[in-house]
Amino acid sequence: MSFDGVLLEKLHKEISFLKTGRISKINESGDTDFILTIRHERQNYQMMLSFSSDYSRIHLTNRLYDSVLNPKSFTMLLRKHIEGYFIDDIINYECDRILYFKVSGYNELSDLNHKYLICEVMGRYSNLVLTDENFIIIDALKHDGVGEYNRTILPNAKYEFPLNNKINPMALSKEEIDNIFMEKNPKNPKELMDLFNGVSLNLAYPVFNTDFHSDSFYDYLHKDIKPITFTNFKGKMDFYYYPLEGNIIKEYDTLSNLLDDYYYQMDLRAKVKLKTNDLSTFVKKQIQKYEKKIEKLNLELLDTAKADKLKLYGELLLSSPNMKEKKSMVNILNYYTNEMIDIPLDPKFTILENSNRYFKKYQKLKSSVSYIEEQMEIAKNEIEYFKVIEYQLKDASINDALEIQAELINGKYLFKNVPKNKKKEKPKLLTYILENGTLITVGKNNVQNEYLTHKMAKPNEMWFHIKDAPGSHVVVHNMGELTEEEIRAGAMVAAYYSTYQESSSVAVDYTRVRNIKKIPGKRACFVSYTHQSTIYIDPDSDYIYKLKVKKQWTMRIKNLATSMMKSWHV
Incomplete structure (x- = not known):
């Protein structure tokens, strides 16, 4: 895998500045994901610890991850034992995919404690283990008896690092590496990986593409980082700490930025798929269903073109009522063109009866034409609706996707048991804060768009939307004249959260909220507007990431306090 021990050692050096930092908060972001907020030199840093089978990783992040409102017991245990503790040291174990934090702090009895938070970033064997100062396990994310590496990962057991016979290459000098190459003589990438710890194919293959294997190996190990995504030898996108081979796709300043960018969307899509029972596949099937329906209706519409021909057959047969012989075909004069014409008949019926049948x-x-056209219009509207849903799911957080799922359940597209008396919650909207304090709110699905535009926004606030394409409703909460900075910020957010996210010179319309109207006969997420101006802007993901996000915790605390007051009065 790309996230090998050598890369983790490079990352270890990158984040080592956090020594002496304080773990101020621990949040759970998923079943196997945690966000540590580390306070260091008057600044907060967010560290992602993921131990999923497919996307296990460690890195600093600037992205906004959803936090679980009801965290599992292991998260509560971490909060109890190490929240508020200081990081004394960060250690990479023998260039393996294991990074552990030595932390210290005072317990409720004011006794100084030392503990270890051990992060094993090892694919399907990934785990997070908390031990005391003697490496006695307090608890672990995943419990295991005598499993992989013949270790016991259970509370009160002695923690043991995985044992292997491989050599730590980062601890060797150039001369020592040369001697090992001369003695062991690895002949291919596989033998090199079996000889040294933390070496993956991304490092082993380039070494054997050179003439001097030991020299190249040592040089690659000690190169300054230049994180990149690239196309590997299998033709797939990959990443590493240095461009060793393949076509470079994108360069990054830090390994954390690389890992954050590479894993974020993939990991989010996997979580959304799990939480919503693969909603994306359902939406794609709905689009395909209605596209096939339109094809079938078009064929039926072509059949209606035969209606005039059937009418002609009926009229011509009606003009020859004295024909007594029952035949399967009759040749009659077409008095409209003065030509003879063959008309198929059903020999079981008379000429007049065949005429009536035609x-x-x-x-x-003729009567089916209006019905077919009506059904085609319905199918086109459904395709338009589901394509909007499809776009919204691409950048949806777990909460956004659950709101989309609820919308489809309310629309009777999906069926799920929902409590009858369940209180309808307000949508959780993403809000940015500009440097001058102006708020910009984004609707990332139909539920949020409708709530933002028709309920939350005030009539004189400015509304933004990408021109003539699906996108998010964006409102800049300023009822006066907007500055150029506010207009460009609103347009940038609207362009980024749209189907033209990867395009340039995107047209964005903006107008006052009072000029927004619902379209009769269509869903509330579709609107029309007037008195708009248009600005052209290049979507910039770096600009969006740097915007300050308004947190929702203040409102949640107020709601909690209100409910507690009500319970006290009772």
């Missing part, structure tokens, strides 16, 4: 088919086809 007239009935004609009437049926």
Whole structure:
């Protein structure tokens, strides 16, 4: 895997400045993900610790991750034991995929304690273990008897690091590496990986593409980091701390920025898929269903073109009522063109009866045209609706996706048991704060868009939306004249949260909220507007990431306090 021991050693050096920092908060971001807030030199740093099977990693992050409101018992245990503790040291174990934090702090009896938080970033064997100063396990995220590496990961057991016969390459000098190459003589990347700890194919393959293997290996190990994503030898996007081979896709300043960017969307999509029972697949199937329906309706509409021909057959047969012989085909003069024409007949019926049958088919086809056109319009509206949903799911957080799922359940597209008396919660909207204090709110799904535009926003506030394409409703909460900075910020947010996120010179319309109207006969998320101005802007993800996000905790605390007061009065 790309996240090998050598890369973790480089990351270890990158985050080592956090020594003496204080773990001020521990949040749970998913079943296997945790966010540590570390206070260091009057600044907060967010550290992502993920121990999922597919996306295990450690890095600093500037992104906004959803926090679980009801964390599991292990998270509460971490808060009890190490929240408020100081980081004495950060250690990478033998260039393996294990990073552990030595922390110290005072307990409730004011006794100084030392503990270890051990992060094993090892794919499906990833784990987070908390031990005391003697490496006696207090608890672990994943319990295991005598499992992989013949270790016991259970409370009160002695923690043991995984044992192997590999050599730590980062602890060796150039001469020592040369001697090992001469003695062991690894002949291919696999043998190199079996010889040294923390070496993956991303490092081993380039070494054997050179003439001097030991020299290249030592040089690659000690290169200054230049994090990149690149196309690997399998033709897939990969990442590493230095561009050793392949076509570079993107360069980064730090390994944390690289890992944050690389894993964020993939990990988020996996969580959303798990929480919503793969909502994206359902939406795609709905789009395909209605597209097939339109194809079928178009074929039926083509059949209606035969209606005039059926009417003609009926009229011509009606003009020859004296034909007594029952045939399967009759040749009659077409008095409109003065040409003879063959008309198929059902020999079981008379000429007049066949004529009536043709007239009935004609009437049926003519009356079906309006029905077919109506069904086609419904199918087109459904495709438009589900394509908007499809776009919204691409950048949806778990809460956003759950709101979309609830919307589909309310629309009878999905079926799920929902408590009858469940109180309807207000949508959780993303709000940015500009440097001058102006708030910009984004609606990331239909529920949020409707609430923001038609309920939350005031009539004289400015509303932004990408022109002629699906996108988020964005409101700049300023009822006066907007500055150029506010207009560009609102347009940047609207362009970023749209289907043109990767485009340049994106057209964004903006107007006062009072000029927004619902479209009759369509869902509330579709609107029309007037008196708009247009600005062209290049979406910039770095600009969006640097915007300050308004936290929702203040409102949640107020609501909690209100409910507590009510319970006391009772």
